Amino acid sequence: MPRFSVIVPAFRVQAYLHACLDSVLDQSFKDYEIIVVDDCSPDACGPIADEYARRDPRVTALHLPRNSGLGPARNAGMERATGDYLIFLDGDDTLLPEALRTIADRLGATGDPDVLMYDYARTYWSGRSVRNVLAHRLDEAGPASFRLADRPELLQLLMVVWNKAYRRAFVEAEGFAFPPGYYEDTPWTYPVLMSAGSIAVLDAVCVSYRQRRRGNILSTTSEKHFDIFDQYDRVFAFVDARPELSVWRPVLFRRMLDHFCAVYASRDRLPHPSRAAFFRRATASCRRYRTPGAPAPRRARLRHGLMRLGARRTYRALAASRRIGDGARRGAAALRRAVRGAALQAHYRIQLRLPLRPRDAVFAAHGGGGYACGPAAIEAKARELVPGLRTMWICRPVDAHTVPTATRRLTPGTFAYWSALARSAYLVNNVGFDRRLVKRRGQILLQTHRGTPLRTVGTDLLDRPAAAGRTDFEQLLRDVDKWDFALSANPHTTLVRERAYPSAYTTLEYGSPRNDVYHRTGPADVARLRETLGIPAGTTALLHAPEHRDYRRVQRPALDLERLIRVLGPRFVILDRAPRGRGGGGSRTRTVTTHPRIIDVTGHPSLETLALASDALLTDYSSLMFDYVNLDRPVILHLDDIEAYEAARGTYFDITAFPPGVVARSQDELFDIFATDHWRGSRSAQLRAAFRARFCPYDDGNAAERVVRRVFLGERDGLPLPVPPSARRAVVPAQHHQAGARVARG
Missing domain, CATH: 3.90.550.10 (Spore Coat Polysaccharide Biosynthesis Protein SpsA; Chain A)
Structure with a gap:
């Protein structure tokens, strides 16, 4: 069977x-x-x-x-x-x-x-x-x-x-x-x-x-849609034959009315000569099965009442007036938007003629998201080192609480927003500003990017339509031409991005400012972060951070986390973070788990906090792996679809040949890696050290300072030299692992 x-x-x-x-x-x-x-x-x-x-x-x-x-x-x-x-x-x-x-x-x-x-x-x-x-x-x-x-x-x-x-x-x-x-x-x-x-x-x-x-x-125009009346006759006959189900009559009556109204409102179901007969049949069914008691919205109550009374002309007049009213409201709203948009652009043009403010700097990350990533690290260091600097952060109101109180918040699409873009001397972002931005003489635009590229980016996506989506490459190049500086964490990133984003900007190969926090956070701070995330004391926290799949329109989880947590055993928790889609938000379709040791951190504003609070990273193609090795904690790659991913998105090198830790090609292989403790063995440490040496040569906690001194203070000489890897201080995990400890089998 x-x-x-x-x-x-x-x-x-x-x-x-x-x-x-x-x-x-x-x-x-x-x-x-x-x-x-x-x-x-x-x-x-x-x-x-x-x-x-x-x-x-x-x-x-x-x-x-x-x-x-x-x-x-x-x-x-x-x-x-x-x-x-x-x-x-x-x-x-x-x-x-x-x-x-x-x-x-x-x-x-x-x-x-x-x-x-x-x-x-x-x-x-x-x-x-x-x-x-x-x-x-x-x-x-x-x-x-x-x-x-x-x-x-x-x-x-x-x-x-x-x-x-x-x-x-x-x-x-x-x-x-x-x-x-x-x-x-x-x-x-x-x-x-x-x-x-x-x-x-x-x-x-x-x-x-x-x-x-x-x-x-x-969606076929036919009198066969009159069948709906016979079908509801069958539903009510079923209920009438079972007295214990009579409590459902009000709900069924309400749903029947909604269904009749939906069919009658559809322009492509009923032939026009049959619409009056359909309405009469609907009225007869309403009177036959009328059972009040189920609440309905005011508009629906009015429609239901008119159908029940057989007032077809009034029903039609109501529907027509509603369509006219809705159209008028939409038109008025569109007109208001157009007038406001024109006023904003006129305001922007005026502001462009006014002098620059040499001590103003505008920062943004993730297309108007919260205070995060490289721009946040640079903003904090700029306020510390640059006398008289006034910083502003572009973010949606929902993310305003993440911005430091000393920094002014700018809501996208406001007059203050356009004034700041027009008159600030410094513009810093990790993606791009509004395409209508006019780059003025004297303005300095710094592009920080988002980590080290493993996945194909920029103009290298021209022949990868699944990953490129609706990217306007001409607009992309116009935006790139506005850059004065672009950050790079390592030689690999420099070579990739100067080809993928071709223009005359200056590359600053200074390290990744967003990684500075990994070298400046102490164990007590890590313990506090773990507590705020609800990680029980004495447990090992595994951060699960998969990447978005460009070749899938509906995202689905590649990993059975509930089965994994059983394999890991009772001393583990999983911090589960859904991938970002093109829109910047978590876009995964998945089963919501209620397992007490799986913590959903998709909405957490700081990826760096999640990394600091965890003891190991489980990912696939995310650039987070390049940052995470700064913590000298285990990284595990789950690459069950690498052929499909390579075909759709493409990568700049074979991550299986040079990984930051152990690699699993299937879910069962991944479970075996955890069950046998290979995920944090000596081989894992060797791979991590080699990966860190290649991709983190300048990540020493001083990257943001080098950027601020070069871009904001104009210093070319005397910048802080990179600290040798052997002299760098790694953050001590809050959960110390005993050598030779084994994961409990679930």
């Missing part, structure tokens, strides 16, 4: 069926069967199903004698199913990689509930993927499994069949089956959820829900 029976109805989806079936067969979890139900499709769906059945014994091709519709096709698949759980997947949708593994793990962790609900992302023809906007309803906090009465808000999710796994024994015991019709999911989903003795949720995207430009039956 397989764990899963994946039922795939197929009708006129020949262009998508290969991808659908491949998405299942490529899963790392292999305990499943696939039942492809050819609903007498006039295209090649049947032969495609037969082809897959010949190639793989787990695939069964079932051919129906006549076209019956989605519901009966699913019923036919259920009759042949033998798995513990039923999973329905439409023939034009796909499972995400590791979806079945994630679902299986969650089922095991929640005691095999009757129903497991998981998330999906809408995928458009352009390749854009958008996660369900109600994903927060799948929060895994609280009991592992529950009844619907404990979390009725789950009924607000899209009532479809394919975002759930159903225990087959439960389905058979209750006698659930799909009716024919367009809206066959409705009389299945509501009864299943109301009847389930146990429900669990999984906060992870498992299904890619394809949004077809044409061909989706729900």
